Amino acid sequence: MQHRDYDLASLEVFVAVAELGSMTRAAARLGLTQSAVSHVVRQLETAFAAQLLDRTIRPLALTAAGQRLWHWSNRILIDARQLPAVIGGADASFMPELRIGCIDTLAAPFIPRLLQGLRDRVPSFTIASGLCGQLREQFLARRLDVLFTNDSFDDLDQVESQRLLTEPFVLLLPRNADEVTDEAGLRALSRTVPLIRSTTDSALGKLVDQHLRRLGMEVPRSFAFDATDTVMAMVAEEMGWSLLPPTALVKSRQHLSHIRVLPLPTPGFRRSIHVVTRKGELGSLPADIHKAGRTVIRRGYFTEVLAASPWMAPMITR
Template sequence: MPLPRTPLQALEAFEKVALSGSMRQAALEMKLSISSVSHHVARLEEQLGTALLDRSSRPLVLTREGREVLHHLSQGLGHLRRATSATAIGGLLGARALRIGIIEDFEARVTPGLATALAGQMPNAKLSIRSILSHDVPGLLNQDELDVAIASEPESRAESLICDPLLRDPFVLVMQKNAGFDPVALLDGSDALPFLRFNREHLIGMQVEAHLARNRITLPDRYAFDSVQSILAIVADGNGWSIITPLGFARAQRFAERVALHPLPLPVFARRISLMSRSDSDRPVAHAIAALLRSIVAQSEVGPIIAAYPWLAGVFATLDPSD
């Protein structure tokens, strides 16, 4: 069967709409009119002979065929973007050394993809990639132990640090799959199921506690953990519930079949994952690495999660440099 002659922009338009759930948002990101984006998506549907979007809901959600197309399309576009960014990095880095710190949330798919791309473009350079904790980033950068760090932005950022935004990672409720529950009862403490929190020493734990406090919610302090894997192991057995992020969920895929994500019945809040560097850093290199990371994250993290949980479209999303 011959491939349809579809412009690359039409493929990108569909991907943007699928990930954001909005024609308007896709148009803003692509700097096109809403009618142009709509035309691109309609043309792709016509060429494939099937509806890719359910236009009766807001935000827009994918049909079964749309989810299948998004899965394969994001992989193809991701490879194109990655190749473009990697080539740019190769031209910028020359033979210099590069020390990168990256949070463990990315260790399954993003870090290997980044390492492979950089190693291929830096055959004569010294490359170091290490796991870090978000709250250690300011010290590691200011003490010149790292050139760039990929982590969650602190609530208050030192003026000496510059952030290139990568990902909006919202907080969501996680429960055992198919378990009946009342989210309001969980948050007011009237449900006996215990809350599993992150340790407050970690930035993600601080962020969750701060948002609960803003909404005047106090939950019993019985369980606290360093890792999302420990939390999801208990949730999967039906012995607790928690507030995590889609990125954390993606990292612990061994539990994916036994737990489920749900919207949190609170004002939306999210952590922001960025590439951080010192103000005196090599800005073109930082921008090029950030562009490469956005393509890897969109393909390996955002696309699969939104295919499984369409209600996260536009909330769990890669960020542009201007965001």
Template sequence: MYLDLPGLEAFIAVAELGSFRHAASRLGLSQPALTRRLQRLEAVTGAELLDRRAQPIRLTAAGTSLLPEAQEAIARLREAIRRAVDPDQGQRIEIGCLPTLALRHLGPLLAAHGARWPQSEVVVHESSATEIRTMLEQNRIDFALAAIGAERWNVERVPLFEEPFFLVLPKDHRLAERGAVAWAELRDEKMVSTHAISENRRLVDAALDQARVHTTWRVEVRHLATALAMVAAGCGIIALPASALPEPMPPNLTTLRLLRPALTRRVGLLSPRARQLSPAARSLMTEIVARLGGESAAARPSRAGRGALRVAAPRG
């Protein structure tokens, strides 16, 4: 299929402005020239993209499907051209990050980066492990801060630290006064979980299988804040890595160490092998390695602090 970039730009302008006149003005074209571009694009796609009878102009079903993809593709192409023409001055960085790691670690790192690179722009894609791997494999991001799993050959990885999982449960739960709990003791417990494609869910499922514990997820949600609200409401209990534990812990929740097996997740930097990083992106990666490479794997909730995190000294 012929890639009609002028037609896509015309289509995006009309879709965003809802007017042929305003779109032509934005692109510096006459209205007949704009119309010809749109007609060529519709001939290429084989579908009508705009309902010209509506005022303002509306998208057809095909146009609605095409618009977000076209906007993202054009934006990525513009950024790629900018990087190629002026790679040393490229200040825009796109990174993937698991939401739990973004919440716990990214703020101070990006603040320090902004002080050193005041013209830099950082776009953070807070996504699931599956979505991050897709972006890495498609070379759409500079790098990612995520849990390390079974990465493909074209993704490089730099391990940073390991962190343990803890059980989060209401304080009035039958296990709440224990210092630790084995996975086998969770048999027949009601469980709350993040969505099935998350890396945390995969690790927890593997630990339950190893302990030969069969459980049915009673409540499955996408966001951590929702999961914790479900636990607080008594819908079940949840296993989470240390970075995902809120500070402070909600007053009616507590945490226990999980044993047999002692489950951990490895956190690291993942980057596409084929991607050429700008100086700003390399600088940010170096800072992340320096700051997080010495993180202790033994971050544990302090029972005396009623759920506050105590970070042990780095090993070695």
């Protein structure tokens, strides 16, 4: 048997017969002739190779096969009636699978906590983490539905961007390094100790390079890594210094006890992280995702980082 052997209309006819116990009454409800209803039922019996009704009694009764078809037909018809709303109407926020992209510095532990708040809304998730540019390409190719990224996509009209948080860049030094309190100290540090960088193809690496150029600082290139875990491990091993935002510190918090975290003596160097979706495609889901993300950030996300560096708290806007 193939699906074309029956359709929604024939299932609707069968459900009416089953509920009313009469082909005549079913015909009246559906605006059909009694013979048309009888023909549909016989077609179904042929398609399923099973007797569906016991015609020897009145009102008509369902056989065991008829009971099974009545049960599944009801489920199918209920789902079918919901399709217009689910596809483009009031319930368009439903997604059978949500594909989320997240920049590497935020991915853990943010994504696991986020999914706890969304799992009642979405049955299945696919998660991609990586560099900002790579995630942008996947989003534009429609391989991702939602992004958590420091790219606001303000160059595109059909994209909706909601700010999740704004955070400063901070100065990371080996635990026993001397304190740096002003720009002169930062310049002296850059001349004597290697800068542990993020790679220049990453958004973090580009932001840091741009900030150093604004200060007129040309820092020699010694080490560059695409993972902030490795950047912080290098600082912890006294291989150099670095500039990173607090979310990166949360992700690699196992290194915090071996690192000195200080305010950057050149203020105003910050980045924002946004929730990015396509306009009008996910109904109310983008607002729910944004709200769930804000809840994760507000419920102790930076607790360990702020316990060691309480001065950072007013610099993070959520």
